[in-house]
Amino acid sequence: MASGNDIEKGQVNGSDSINAERGGINVGQLKFTLNTSLWEADSPLPFSCCIFRVPEVLRRRKVQAYEPDIVSIGPLHRSADPKFKLVEKVKEWYLKCLLERPTTTITLDSLIEGMKELEREARGRYSDPRNDLDQNDFIRMLILDGCFLIELFRKARDESRQDYDDPIFNAPCMLEYLYHDLLLLENQLPWSVLKYFYDLIESGNPGAEPLSKVVIDFFRDSVADPSIFSDRKSESTPEILHIVDLIRTSLVQEHKDEPDEDPKAAPLPSNHLPQRIPSAATLTEAGVTFRIPKEPKAGSPGGCILNITFKDGVFSIPPLAIDERTDPLFRNLMAYEQCYHSCTHKITSYAVLMDNLIDTAKDVDLLCEKGIVANWLSSEDASKFFNDLYDNTTVIDFVYKRLCTRVNDYHRSAWMRRTWIRWKNKLRSDYFDTPWSTISFFAAFVLLVLTFLQTVYTIQQYRHSPN
Structure with missing residues (x-):
């Protein structure tokens, strides 16, 4: 409880004393403390900040x-x-x-x-x-x-x-x-x-x-x-x-944003991520081809590792070599994108896309065969590197939105193409593997058509004959 001397000094008033007796707050003291802290308050992250502690x-x-x-x-x-x-x-x-x-x-x-x-x-x-x-x-x-x-x-x-x-x-x-x-x-x-x-x-x-x-x-x-x-x-x-x-x-700096194919389409929210695309192995089974660009070097036009394209079932991905030094480099670049207000999330977008493509060691091996990934780690460690890279990050303005949409559209229609290819291959192997089998097939087809026509003619003749 406040003493009489405190009241005489003007530090508390009578109501403050009563509040203190009842276990309440000292309003005057609280107000003074808050005013002091607010007077000294400033933004903990000024606009000029560009070197951060990693969250x-x-x-x-x-x-x-x-x-x-x-x-x-x-x-x-x-x-x-x-x-x-x-x-x-x-x-x-x-x-x-x-x-x-x-x-x-x-x-x-x-x-x-x-x-x-x-x-x-x-x-x-x-x-x-x-x-x-x-x-x-x-x-x-x-x-x-x-x-x-x-x-x-x-x-x-x-x-x-x-x-x-x-x-x-x-x-x-x-x-x-x-x-x-x-x-x-x-x-x-x-x-x-x-x-x-x-x-x-x-x-x-x-x-x-x-x-x-x-x-x-x-x-x-x-x-x-x-x-x-x-x-x-x-x-x-x-x-x-x-x-x-x-x-x-x-x-x-040499990354080329894809042009908007449908300018009338409603833009997606900046933090929107499209549906995940299938892994490299799954896409290969659907008929997708993976290759490196014709000019893969970073110093040549279009050689930036971010310049990934997908067109007519062909995934074009610039090569990336990975070893134990790659992980801390990408993590710190992505941390910078997460913290600095003027950074687009391009490296983070790249990490998201590569994680989509690489689920298991099988995907790593496939991309290594195509020359897209030069792996100095084990296949398991390489897949884990991509799978863990962008955990707990936020992606704003994902740069591969349109590409992912095209890939998913292609994959959804792939079953129709696969069914047609299987049917065509079976037809070729069963009926058109030799000239004689081809002649026999067409002869049987003609005979079937003639039989069908004769049946139709007989039915029509029966329907129009007098009773």
Whole structure:
């Protein structure tokens, strides 16, 4: 119960005291608390956010697909975890080598001043800006992580830049771990930060490649088939947000949306998924043919892995190589599509369609025979990869709606075609396998017709004869 002193101080009034005595609420205190929290409230996900913590509903399906193994980039996994200790030392060593390079004009002062200008923007890119990191800690992180990444990409591109005692390039496993870690959604730096350091470091090199090409070339060795990545046509359009955004763009930028065959048809809801299509093995039994496009390479027109077509019973699917690295790549790309407001669900749509086509190891084997899937896993693991990939995701504007409708229409009419084919084959084998059997068939047919006509004539003659 409130004391008399509290009332005298104006903290509560008489009714508040009575409410407190009766086990009620202190209205004044509650109002003050709510006003304070509302005054400080802001959107937990500002429009500028593009680097997210993966939603728990996705993470719990396969935690290791979203967690870094040896390096933390950005604030979301910044910690004193011993597994990051080696690469944290490499970051400091790379920065030291950069500053001591004989030809460099870069100073620690210039790096700090540059990051002071970008620090506020960079924080706004994260769904969790780690406000426990003050400005000094955040800027230190941006400098160490950004310079490390740019030096890593440059060293990988030109072996002459690699130091004799560089642990990243002396231990073959290190690059494999880095490929995994640097393609995680939670392990990103804003592109503006990377671009600043790259332009600064390459300022004296007029022949320097665009940063986007340097990054894509680095990650070509991170996948079983490097041709799935296509070079960006422009450095500025659309805006690059981070490395995962760049990799996704390189996969989907050549995707061609199918034209609407019936513009008068009512559009389906954006979150509508059509009926599942049968598996590859079932469609093959219905007469569907699977093949790769004539120009399957990602760098050629129409070579994007998303450019899947179905016409006249022919499924045309660009090839995809899968191994143990494919799963975390696709999961993080799909997590990005699920979280970022300006991302179309193209990779997620691809995962849904491939899951439709692949139900069992038999479907994997069939697509492998056709050259559509290059599988470095077991057939069972490959089918499980596709079956589990898009669990708990949402698909908005599924890009294969019309294709699935055509496939299902074709499959529904397949039984009529199969019945006709079986009847035709049986007729050919039973009655037309030799010239004599063909002559006998037609002779019997003519005799049957003549007999029928004679019967009709006899009936007509009987009906019209006088009684």
